[in-house]
Amino acid sequence: MRGETTELLLENLTKLLKLPTIRQQYRSLAREAEERNLSYEAYLLALLEQEQTVREANQRQQKLQRAAFPIRKTLDTFDFHLLPSLNRNRVMTLAQGEFVQKKENVLMLGNSGTGKTHLAIAIGMQMVQEGFRVRFITAANLVEELLVAKEEHRLLNMEKQWLKYDVVICDELGYVPFSRAGAELLFQFFSSRYERGSSILTSNLDFAEWTQVFGDEKLTAALLDRLTHRAHILMMNGDSHRFRQSLQRRAQEEHDA
Incomplete structure (x- = not known):
C-alpha cells in the first residue's frame, strides 16, 4: 500500500512541478541504479540530466517551428x-x-x-x-x-x-x-x-x-x-x-x- 501511495505522490508532484521526463523514467532508472549499485545522488543526477536533455531538445524543436523556415537546409x-x-x-x-x-x-x-x-x-x-x-x-x-x-x-x-x-x-x-x-x-x-x-x-x-x-x-x-x-x-x-x-x-x- 505504501508503494502505491508513494507512486501516486510522485505522479502528482512531477505533474505539479512540470517534470514529465522524470515521471516517465524514474522507475526504469531506479531499477538501473539498483542493478548498478548507484548512490542516491547518482540516481538523482541521472533523473535530472534526462529531464534537462529532453527539455532542451523540446525547446530547440519549438524554436525551429517558430523560426518558420520554408524548408530545412543545413x-x-x-x-x-x-x-x-x-x-x-x-x-x-x-x-x-x-x-x-x-x-x-x-x-x-x-x-x-x-x-x-x-x-x-x-x-x-x-x-x-x-x-x-x-x-x-x-x-x-x-x-x-x-x-x-x-x-x-x-x-x-x-x-x-x-x-x-x-x-x-x-x-x-x-x-x-x-x-x-x-x-x-x-x-x-x-x-x-x-x-x-x-x-x-x-x-x-x-x-x-x-x-x-x-x-x-x-x-x-x-x-x-x-x-x-x-x-x-x-x-x-x-x-x-x-x-x-x-x-x-x-x-x-x-x-x-
Whole structure:
C-alpha cells in the first residue's frame, strides 16, 4: 500500500512541478541504479540530466517551428565547390554564432540561384541549435506585415515582438520594389534592430542598385549605413544552381531517350 501511495505522490508532484521526463523514467532508472549499485545522488543526477536533455531538445524543436523556415537546409548540404569565390571557412566561422552575440549582421549578395536562401537558412538553423531565437521571412511579406500593422495601429507592438528574436532572416530583398510607405517602414524596422539584434539579409542586387527597391537615395543610404556597420558581407555571384540542375536533368532525359 505504501508503494502505491508513494507512486501516486510522485505522479502528482512531477505533474505539479512540470517534470514529465522524470515521471516517465524514474522507475526504469531506479531499477538501473539498483542493478548498478548507484548512490542516491547518482540516481538523482541521472533523473535530472534526462529531464534537462529532453527539455532542451523540446525547446530547440519549438524554436525551429517558430523560426518558420520554408524548408530545412543545413551547411553540410551546401556545395561550396559550385561557388569558389565564397570563403567556406568564413561561413563556418559565422555559423559558430559570435556575430549574434555581437549583434552584427550578415548580408548575402549575388545573382539568383546561387544558394543565398539555402545558406541563410542553414546558418539560421545552426543558430537555433546554439539556443538563439530565429525568425525567417521574405522581404515582401515583412513589408506587407508592417503595412497591415500600421493600418491596425499595432506597429509598435509588432516591432517589440520582432525584437525578441536574436536573428531575423529577411530573404529576397530586391525582387519586388516597395511603395514609399513600405520602404519607410522597412527602414524603421531595421533601424529599430540596429545594435539590438542581428539580421541576415539576402539580395540579388548590389548595394548601388538598392535605390531601385526603396525609391529614395537618402533613405537607401541611411539604411545601408545601419545594415553594413559591423556587418559580414558575402558576395555570392556565380552560375545558378537551379539552372545547372535543369540542364543536367535535360541532358539526362535526352540520354535516356
